[in-house]
Amino acid sequence: MRRSIATVCISGTLEEKLESIARARFDAVEIFENDLIYSRLSPREIRQRCADLGLGIDLYQPFRDMDGVDEARFKRNLDRAERKFDLMVELGAPMLLVCSNVQPGMICDDALLAAQMHAMAEKAAERGLRIAYEALAWGHHVNRYEHAWEIVRKADHPHLGLCLDSFHILSRGDDPAGIEQIPAEKLFFLQLADAPRMVMDVLQWSRHYRCFPGQGTFDLVGFMEHVLKAGYAGPLSLEVFNDIFRAAPNRRTTLDAFESLLFLEEQIRRRLESRIPTDPAARPLTERIELFNPPAPPEVRGVSFIEFAVDDASGKALGKALQALGFDHTGTHRTKSVQLFQQGDVRLMVNNEPGSFASDYFQRRGPSICALGLATDDGQRAVNRGVAFHVPSYAGRIGPNEALIPALRAVDDSIIYFVSQALEDKGFLATDFVMKDAKPAASRAGIERVDHIAQGYPFEQFDTGVLFNRVVLGLKPQESMELADPNGLVRSCAMVNADQSLRIALNVSHSRSTVSGRSTEALQGGGVHHIALSSSDIFASAEYLAKSGVGLLDVPDNYYDDLPARFDIDEALLKRMRRLGVLYDRNDEGAFFHFYTQMFVDRFFFEIVQRSDAYAGFGASNAPVRMSAQAVRAAG
Amino acid sequence: MRRSIATVCISGTLEEKLESIARARFDAVEIFENDLIYSRLSPREIRQRCADLGLGIDLYQPFRDMDGVDEARFKRNLDRAERKFDLMVELGAPMLLVCSNVQPGMICDDALLAAQMHAMAEKAAERGLRIAYEALAWGHHVNRYEHAWEIVRKADHPHLGLCLDSFHILSRGDDPAGIEQIPAEKLFFLQLADAPRMVMDVLQWSRHYRCFPGQGTFDLVGFMEHVLKAGYAGPLSLEVFNDIFRAAPNRRTTLDAFESLLFLEEQIRRRLESRIPTDPAARPLTERIELFNPPAPPEVRGVSFIEFAVDDASGKALGKALQALGFDHTGTHRTKSVQLFQQGDVRLMVNNEPGSFASDYFQRRGPSICALGLATDDGQRAVNRGVAFHVPSYAGRIGPNEALIPALRAVDDSIIYFVSQALEDKGFLATDFVMKDAKPAASRAGIERVDHIAQGYPFEQFDTGVLFNRVVLGLKPQESMELADPNGLVRSCAMVNADQSLRIALNVSHSRSTVSGRSTEALQGGGVHHIALSSSDIFASAEYLAKSGVGLLDVPDNYYDDLPARFDIDEALLKRMRRLGVLYDRNDEGAFFHFYTQMFVDRFFFEIVQRSDAYAGFGASNAPVRMSAQAVRAAG
Incomplete structure (x- = not known):
């Protein structure tokens, strides 16, 4: 399908916007009126610029408060429209978006509205232009798409049709199924936006909190199924108003926008294909409509390894710290200055090879986590999928006979390796590393595997x-x-795969003085700020770590004095937790025990966790205790 | 009255909070439970710390979901309460805040609620503690203060009373007049918060957007009148949840909090005093209650002068620029390296005196506006008032026989001088400056006075x-x-005095890449980013400036092409505006013409304006045109 975006979605001047939009490979744009008005380029020059960039101009928007007005005002509105038509002819924009009137003083008479829209369409037709009428969710009289369709149907003009906007429909909780009843030739344009679910004034919600498909909670796949079944074959056009996107560099936002659209297409395709066995209408749709078809998502089976970027001094310190955490130094890379540490299923690599990616990473960010290895069914497919979505792939320098692990560049510029099962079966570690011992590492501190990884990002x-x-x-x-x-405040979002073998928590904060904000700053744009390791016996792990001199984060006594007010809890257990500084959470699914190490060079720390029963959370209610203790430590 | 604040209002650890609260001269605190739980100090140590700092602990809070529960849950709740009572005895907190239950599953039976609150109060009484029951605005059953009072009345226990919270009452639009009917001895505690008017979920509004009295739009003075008439004589305690305050350095926030409370007291006092002639209850109130009584606010009569901090090179460049703007170089300071420029009533001082305040200001911020002189009835009273509110005064180095102008330090660390009418009458300029000419400066570019000043602040x-x-x-x-x-986005708030002789616009933006964000950054924490000067003939001014080579900000042609779609506008006028780059706005009050100079060293610029009729705005709809042109310039 044709992929389009409204210029209002992203930051910058019109010229900067168009360049980023073209670079992200969109086919077309909606020109937002203010972007044009504030531009030094004339409409004709903008047309030329778009042509040079290979961008179509599909829509000019918005035109407000046209309908349901008295005769004098209508005459002025038509004059105003004529000016816009002149401009659109210069611009080469074939369609004008007209939003339903929001003025409380308007005349709420459908026949009048239809007549006025007909008259406007007639004027547009004289120039070969078309009008797409849209029900704003906060329109005074017309605020549902069915009502807008009613007006368009009554107006009955070939140059007048509907613009559907997923936000205006789904934010109200309206049922999009009725879209299927609208004739395809009357569906002129489609605007797409997602949004997080919020309880607030819909206009404010729309103007500040929209996001790209897949970033919010709207069922856009279900919405699109109705739209496609109606026979719509025009552009999918993103229209997102978001305070953060308005301020962020537009290059990144535009790439996200395009990625979100490809992802939506993929999901729609999967949905339609899944319908084929039961729904006779689905097959012709999948055949007629061209929807993005990337390689399937990887089946991730947990963390294969984690790689740290260090220099000599911090590498030694980290090695010592890892050994105190119960890790064995199990191997040394055959050709590079990389050490392998293992405990249970956890493999940590400590890289201080000069001239390597890790060395470059260290230069910019100091001691930090520079790569994650994920265990997956097929690493190459995972990378091919990423590349299909325009994520850059990564190929490092490897020595002769060393394992080649397909990899992508993550958002924070770190590397994600995808370790195929086949590579694992071949024993890829032993290929690259001289192993000290053939038998698997002991689990001296009771640590078994990576439970989750927490990343700090810029807001x-x-x-x-x-x-x-x-x-x-x-x-x-x-x-x-x-x-x-x-x-x-720190905003935190956990992301997990279906079998919970990979859990990543994303943390952001406006403030640069939170723990998360500080390590994001130290890491020059974010990265892993803590690694949670699961233990089969949290108390044994805590005893081991305390004995081996690992600096653990202090938990205030008041926390334990308060715990019995929150949970029925055994006195002996409480005493044990208090002595070892273990935190506790419980919900209907089960219980969670955890404790933290102190921070390593103000950038990252470890958490040791134990889950009981089906507990699937992260002890979020204890995060403030942790952050408070870290703040005390940072201040002291 | 006793002045108190909840520890939840400000950022930091409990120890840091208490120190800032004491430093700001509060009498007491409410201890927010989580602050205690996360603290390393035991309740007994916190009590001692507060005592050392001279702070009373007036309330421990909050206790949730106590009321309207089944018997088993109630038994557990009482156990939980007993634990808190133990803690409060250690802490020395005499009162516990209990919020109305918010659980949808609660039992909505007033008799049961009253019985349960009675039972709890009985337990509290055994320890000599008291319970303050509060209706949360989003309480499931009890969410109005009248309803909470009904429960307390029914429960009828001397250790049970009400906590009133201005947010919970005013956010719902409830009438606070009914407070007067509640017996004074049942009003146990009063929490104060202001808020901007917002249309959103009241819980979210409460948790994220509260602010201190005077920073929002609630009628807290009217609210307080009812509370005082009811006979309340306990503490005024601030309880504000605000995302920005949570992240800002607590020293500043706490000073603001105290200032806001003093200001509220002053306004209450004025209100009560104004009631005396008609309301017999008002006089005894003003006599009984001790309310802050600072010197009266200044009568400001416009801008007397503006002072720039420069070095030699930028001083020369600025002097040239000012002359191109039609200013005359009218004087030289008798003892310091300060030049005076005048046009109409506008006086600008350019200061590059080594070792002066301006020189220090320049070192940190580069060429910038370091001081404002405001014309006022009585400068010393203005400064005395500021000092009463704990604003630091400023006394610069002055030479023999030079004019002493009382001054305060503003938020951005610049100076505000208050020039008394008496000083003006004495001709204070001629006292300090050797004037080139006895007659007043010509108005070569038609500039008459300072119209408004715009300041950029950190968000x-x-x-x-x-x-x-x-x-x-x-x-x-x-x-x-x-x-x-x-x-x-840039958030902008204009602040004006009664006769509009002083207008200041405050601008903030989250983004550091907006024009406002960039100059705030360049100015190291904000300051004046533009000065708007009024002209008696905007077109003559524009002609003059264009001829004298002042760099003016380009306005795109598209702006003028669009104007006739927005306003009925004379063709000749439009043509003239287009030629000279003059922008236009109009509303019911009148019309506004304005244009901008280019930016001076990326820090500040000038605007020339002309108001017609009673236009009182600032051409806000044109601000995006200006910012867009400035962004193009910055990028190019």
Whole structure:
């Protein structure tokens, strides 16, 4: 399908916007009136610029408060429209978006509205232009798409049709099924936006919080199914008003926008294909409509390894810290200065090879996590999928006979390796590393595997991260939470795959003084700020770590004094938790025990966790205790 | 009255909070439970810390979902309460805040609620503690203060009373007049918060957008009149949940909080005093209750002068630029390196005196506006008022026989001089400056006076600025607006005095890439980013400036092509505006013409304006045109 975006979605001047939109490979744009008015390019020059960039101009928007006005006002409105038509002819824009009137003083008479829209369409027709009429969710009289269709039907002019906007329909909770009843030739244009579910004035919600498909909670796939069944074959055009996108660099936002549209197409295609066995209308649709068809998402089976970028000094310190955490130094890379540490299923690589990616990463960010290896069914397919969505692939320098692991560049510029089962079966570690011992590493501190990984991002990259993890890793976002750091709120969103073998928490905060904000700043644009490792016996792990001198985060006594007011809890258990600084959470699914190490060079720390029963959370209610203790430590 | 604040209002650890609260001179605190739980200090140590700091602990809060539960749950709730009572005894907190139940599954039976609250109060009484019951605006069953009072009345226990919270009452639009009917001895506690008017879920509004009295739009003075008439004589305690305050340095927030409380007291006192002639109850109230009584606000009569901090090179460049703007170089300071420029009533001082305040200001911020002189009835009273509100005064180095102008430090660290009429009458300029000519300066470019001043602040200082301008300068905030810069939204709030002789616009933006964000960054924490000068003939001024080579901001042709679609406008006038780059706005009050100079060293610029009829706005609809042109310029 033709892929389009409204210029209002992104930041910058019109010229900058058009360039980024073309670069992201969109086919067309909607020109937002103010972008044109503020531009130094004349309409004719904008037309030429778009042509040079290979962009069609599909819509000019918006035209407001046209319908349901008295005769004098209508005459003025027609004059105003004539001026816009003149401009559109110059611009080469074939269609004008007209929004339903929002003025409380308007005349609520459908026959009048239809007559006025007919008259306007007649004028447009004289120039060969078309009018797409849209029901705003906060329109005074017309605010449902069925009502807008009623007006268009009554007006009955070939140059007048409907513009559907997913936000205006889904924000109200209206049923989009009725779209199927509208004749295809009357569906002139389609605007798409997603949004997080919010309880607030719909106009404010629309103007500030829209996001790209897949970043919010609207059922856009279901919505699109109705639209396509109605026979719509025009452009899919993104129209998103978002305060954060307005301020973020437009290059990244535009790439996200395009990625979101491809992802939506993929989901629609899958939905339609799944309908074929039961729905005779589905097959011709899948045959007629060209929808993006990338390689399938990877089946991720957990974390294969984590790689740290260090220099000599921090590498030694980290190695020591890992050994205190119960890790064995199990191997040394055959050709590079990389050390392997293992415990249970956890493999950590510590890289200080000069001239490598890790070395470059260290230069910019200091000691940090520079790569994740994910265990997956087929690593090459995972990378091919990412590349299909325009995510850059990564190929590092490898020595002769070393394992080649397909990889992508993540949002924070780190690397994600996709370790195929085949590679795992071949023993890829032993290919690259001289192993000290043939038998698997002991689990000295009781650590078994990676439970989850927490990443800190700059505030404006939250939606970028959510989309990347959904599209590329196949993770689903859980509900976002707000966690109270003593120096500001932290917004946190956990993303997990179906079998919970991969859990990533995204954390952002406006404030640069929160724990998350500080490590994001130290990491120059974000990265992993903590790694949670699961233990089979949290208390044994805590005893081991305490004995081996690992600096653990202090938990205030008041926390334990308060716990019995929150949970029925055994006295002996409470005493044990208090002694070892173990935190506790419980919900209907089960219980969660966890504790934290102190921070490593102000950038990252470890958490040791134990889940009981089906507990699927992250102990979020304890995050403020942790952040408070870290703030005390940072201040002291 | 006793002045208190909840620890939840500000950022930091509990220890940091208490220190800032004491430093701001509050009498007491409400301890927010989580602050205690996350603290390393035991309740007994917190009690001691407060005692050392001279702070009373007036309330411990909150206790949730106590009332309207089944018997088993009630038993558990009482156990939970007992634990809190133990803690409160250790802490030395005499009162517990209990919020009305918000659980949809609760039992909505007033008799049961009253019985349960009675039972709880009985337990509290055993320890000598008291319970303050509060209706949350989103309580499931009890969400109005009248209903909470009904429960308390029915429960009828001397250790049970009401907590009133202005937010919960005013956010719902409930009438606070009924408070007067509640017996004083049942009004146990009073929490105060203001808020901007918003249409959203009341819980979200409450949790994220509360602000201090005077920073929002609630009628807290009217609210307080009812509370005082009821006979309440307990503490005035601030309880504000605000995302920005949570992240801002707590020292500043706490000073704002205290300033807001003093200001509220002053307004209440004035209100009660104004009631005395007609309301016999008012006089005894004013006699009984001790309310803050600072010197009266200044009568500001416009801008007397503006002072620029420069070095030699930028001073020369600025002098040239001012002369091109039609200013005459009229004087040289007798003892310092300060030049005076005048046009009409506008006086600009250009200061590059080594070792002076201006020189220090220049070191940190580059060429910038370091001081404002305001014409006022009595400068010393203005400064005394500021000092009463704990605003620092400023006394610069002055030479023998030079004029002493009372001054305060503004929020952005610049200076505000208050020039008394008496000083003006004495000709204070001629005292300090050697004037070139005895006669007043010509108005070569038609400039008459300062129309308004626009300041850019860091985002988190918006409320600080609003409060300062209200309290210290007596300005009233107009409605906040959101202006679309190509690189992010700018929030703008104009503040004006009664006769419109002083107008200040406050601008903030989250984004550091907007025009406002960039100059705020360049100015290291904000300052004046533009000065608007009024002209008696905007076109003559524009002609003059164009001829004298002042760089004016380009206005795109598309703007003028669009204007006739927005306004009925004379062709010849339009042509003239287009030729000279003059922008246009009109509303019911009148019309507005304005144009801008290019930016001076990326920090500030001038605007020339002409108002017709009673136009009182600032051409806000044209601000995006201006910001867009500035963005193009910055990029090019």
